[in-house]
Amino acid sequence: MASQKQAFILLSVLFFFNSLLFSGADDVYYEFILQEAEFTKLCSTKTVLTVNGSFPGTEIRVRRDDSVYVNVHNQGRFAVSIDWEGVEDSIDGANELIQPGRNFTYEIELDDEIGTLWWHARSAWARATVHGAFVILPAAGEEYPFPAPTSDLTIILGEWFRQELTEGVVPGQADAYTINGHLGETYGCNDTSYELQVDYQGLYLLRLINAVANETMVFSIAQHSITIVGRDASYARRSFSTSLTLAPGQTLDVLLSANQNVGQYYITARPSSGRLNTTGIIHYTTSTGPLI
Ligand SMILES: *[C@@H]1O[C@H](CO)[C@@H](O)[C@H](O)[C@H]1NC(C)=O
Ligand SMILES: *[C@@H]1O[C@H](CO)[C@@H](O)[C@H](O)[C@H]1NC(C)=O
Ligand SMILES: *[C@@H]1O[C@H](CO)[C@@H](O)[C@H](O)[C@H]1NC(C)=O
Ligand SMILES: *[C@@H]1O[C@H](CO)[C@@H](O)[C@H](O)[C@H]1NC(C)=O
Numbered sequence: 001m002a003s004q005k006q007a008f009i010l011l012s013v014l015f016f017f018n019s020l021l022f023s024g025a026d027d028v029y030y031e032f033i034l035q036e037a038e039f040t041k042l043c044s045t046k047t048v049l050t051v052n053g054s055f056p057g058t059e060i061r062v063r064r065d066d067s068v069y070v071n072v073h074n075q076g077r078f079a080v081s082i083d084w085e086g087v088e089d090s091i092d093g094a095n096e097l098i099q100p101g102r103n104f105t106y107e108i109e110l111d112d113e114i115g116t117l118w119w120h121a122r123s124a125w126a127r128a129t130v131h132g133a134f135v136i137l138p139a140a141g142e143e144y145p146f147p148a149p150t151s152d153l154t155i156i157l158g159e160w161f162r163q164e165l166t167e168g169v170v171p172g173q174a175d176a177y178t179i180n181g182h183l184g185e186t187y188g189c190n191d192t193s194y195e196l197q198v199d200y201q202g203l204y205l206l207r208l209i210n211a212v213a214n215e216t217m218v219f220s221i222a223q224h225s226i227t228i229v230g231r232d233a234s235y236a237r238r239s240f241s242t243s244l245t246l247a248p249g250q251t252l253d254v255l256l257s258a259n260q261n262v263g264q265y266y267i268t269a270r271p272s273s274g275r276l277n278t279t280g281i282i283h284y285t286t287s288t289g290p291l292i
């Protein structure tokens with residue numbers, strides 16, 4: 001009995017890995033609920049449009065060649081359409097305007113895209129808070145053309161406006177910048193900081209997205225250099241940098257090696273105009289081994 005059961009388990013495990021190695025493209029489904037939510041930032045509370053109540057919105061995470069179905073339910077007050085930034089073609093419903101109370105399913109067939117893209121509401125007032133990452137991993141069994149990262153993290157650079165944004169409002173210059181929705185400590189408003197935990201000697205694939213509508217953003221991590229490995233959903237020739245410049249809408253995939261002294265380091269994001277800056281923090285943990 002026991003050995004039959006073990007054989008069965010072994011077979012199941014083999015079948016599982018087999019299907020991982022040889023499965024083709026998948027159909028992947030997401031449900032997005034466009035809804036209003038309240039946030040307190042920059043010393044005041046306001047209502048913004050979100051996907052599923054979060055800012056930034058839900059991350060899509062699929063594999064090369066997958067087909068992605070995103071059913072967007074509009075529970076907001078205004079018609080909205082979603083742009084799939086950088087997806088070359090094969091989007092069914094690219095120009096669909098979704099009226100309040102209605103839903104629409106976008107069908108996105110990926111082809112050669114690999115790495116990081118993003119999605120956002122088309123109109124300027126909504127895109128400030130309705131956006132998120134669109135991560136395309138290698139196909140099953142396919143490897144990265146660079147050392148395999150310990151883990152993979154998305155960093156979205158965004159902006160925040162004091163003004164209420166609703167249909168018809170044209171946002172001007174941002175009042176603050178955000179790292180994954182956090183304003184950090186430079187605005188004097190007790191806003192939270194984005195915090196990134198890294199293991200000493202870990203290798204991290206950071207997926208950076210500049211979701212700021214209108215400004216080139218500069219990103220850096222104190223005392224760390226960064227290796228660019230991908231750009232706008234294709235692999236890039238490796239290059240090293242201590243600060244990264246991202247045009248509006250651009251994405252960069254970079255490797256961060258956590259190889260400095262164990263401690264805390266500032267992450268900084270600022271518009272290239274240098275007007276303001278937003279900080280986050282990297283914390284080293286030492287779970288990978290004892291330190292002397
Ligand atoms: C959004 O919320 C709906 C309703 O709660 C849920 O069914 C759906 O899975 C959520 N989508 C994501 C991507 O979290
Ligand atoms: C989504 O839209 C379809 C038609 O466009 C409609 O039949 C369906 O009831 C809608 N679903 C929800 C949950 O609103
Ligand atoms: C773009 O930025 C400039 C200044 O940096 C600002 O004057 C303009 O209103 C912005 N445009 C939009 C559409 O946000
Ligand atoms: C700042 O935020 C912390 C954590 O959310 C909270 O405990 C504290 O009361 C806040 N302080 C002020 C002055 O708002």
Ligand SMILES: *[C@@H]1O[C@H](CO)[C@@H](O)[C@H](O)[C@H]1NC(C)=O
Pocket residue numbers: 186187276277278
């Ligand atoms: C970041 O902003 C703060 C507050 O405005 C300012 O004091 C600081 O000098 C800025 N840092 C950099 C590197 O620009």
